[in-house]
Amino acid sequence: MPDRAQIERFLANLKSTAREGGGWYLAKRNWGFLAGLGLTETLAKEVVLGLCVSDCCEGPVGDDNPRERGNVYVFGKEIDGTEVYVKLKIAHIGSRRVAKCLSFHPAERRLHYPFAE
Template sequence: MGNQANTKESKSIPEPKTVSELRPISGQKAVSEMGSAWGRLPFPQLTAFLERVKILVSAGKYDFVPRRKNMQALAQYSLTVSDAKDEILGLAIGDYYRGPKEDYDAARPGDIWEFKKNIDGIQFYVKVKIVQENGEEVLKCIGFHEDYFA
């Protein structure tokens, strides 16, 4: 046995450069099965956006838009606005659906990002964007309801 140190050689795993290089997480579809939008989005852009989302929401710079569809979904599934906030904090690369894309409303500039997230066995559609309000960035949740096209 002697004084031989256990020297495991660690293999460096390269970071993916695009979302299409990702491997599926247990229970998720492979990236190639997720749709054509995956291959077009640079991985660093999505990663940076999700990091920004977490920073803004954690700092209280978050606004849930109480549209009727959003509020009905919360009521139907016994969720609160705080629950929606927690789900948004938990958004991951595997939840990505599409974006960024310009908001159709020219009066509200900013890119819209869309996600599909499984919450207690129900597929939810989540639409968010980062906006400027009073000189500060705020994450707006403009869509949070069951995904009718799942």
């Protein structure tokens, strides 16, 4: 498990990347869940931008997608009574950095928050 400072650095980098024009990507497989909660991609991005260290559950761990290199972090957030699993990474597409939200869906199991206060 990373230390608090490592997660803070990841979140700061992810958030600055997501705020840059064209620096945000939400996997399409998550759109159905968003619609069911009445959320838009923009609102999902706001949830991600509001994450903090105490929301971190796991990471950094290697991306399980063989076509992608790098590490992912897992966060959890309660939205309208539903614990949501959020998997994030910072990827490089060409010379551009992109904040990627790989998963944004109901947690399949209870998440553990080692940095919760």
